[in-house]
Amino acid sequence: MRAQLIATALAIFLLTPLGAIAQMTEPGVDGEQRMQARYPQPVRVGDLIGLPVLDDSARTLGYVREIVRTNENKIELIVDYRGFLDWRSRPIAVPLAAVAIAGRQISSLDMPRKEYASAPTWQSAGVQTLPAEAMIRIALSRH
Numbered sequence: 001m002r003a004q005l006i007a008t009a010l011a012i013f014l015l016t017p018l019g020a021i022a023q024m025t026e027p028g029v030d031g032e033q034r035m036q037a038r039y040p041q042p043v044r045v046g047d048l049i050g051l052p053v054l055d056d057s058a059r060t061l062g063y064v065r066e067i068v069r070t071n072e073n074k075i076e077l078i079v080d081y082r083g084f085l086d087w088r089s090r091p092i093a094v095p096l097a098a099v100a101i102a103g104r105q106i107s108s109l110d111m112p113r114k115e116y117a118s119a120p121t122w123q124s125a126g127v128q129t130l131p132a133e134a135m136i137r138i139a140l141s142r143h
Contacts, residue, residue, distance in 0.1 A: 034110060035097040038139030043101065046132030053079050053099065053106045055113045062116075064106065065091055067136065068127040075136055076127075077106070081116050092119040100141030107141040 045067050053061045062079040069075055075096040080089040098110040108116075130136070 032097050035100075035139045038100050038109075038141070040137035040139045041101075042135050043138050044132070045130045045134045045136060048077070048101075048106070048138070049132065051101075051104060051106050053077070053094070053108055055108055059113075061108060061113065062089060062092075067096075067130045067134075068093075068124075069130060071126050075130070078122055079116075081119070091122040092116060093122045094119075096136070096138060100139035102141040106138075109139075109141065 048064050048067060051064050053064065055061055060082065062081040065078045065080050067075060067077055076093040077096060077099065078091050079094050081092045082089045094108070094111060094116075098108065099106050100109050101107075
């Protein structure tokens with residue numbers, strides 16, 4: 001009985017991440033599809049404001065300033081990106097599909113650090129700022 005339980009747990013542990021990884025690395029899979037494979041969960045917008053956004057090395061890229069909905073009905077996090085040595089910060093738009101939440105921090109999964117540096121400064125024209133009580137769905141991360 002114990003061996004069967006261990007075998008089942010091991011199979012679940014090994015097969016689930018492999019299937020999700022295979023789905024995420026297939027050519028032609030866009031950011032929205034990768035986000036759906038990361039089990040998005042509902043979260044209040046106000047709970048995301050002020051959270052740090054971390055890169056793969058757990059270095060802080062910036063903090064969430066606000067969350068907006070674009071004219072294309074896409075949700076973006078407006079992050080105060082901190083440049084070289086944190087000398088200055090500027091707001092940039094980060095697609096919700098490129099990040100995932102891990103506790104009280106946000107992991108940047110599909111947008112590497114160099115893309116933050118080269119991203120244009122965010123302009124607020126043509127977007128709707130989401131209120132703090134609004135609910136959105138954000139992917140989960142183990143980072």
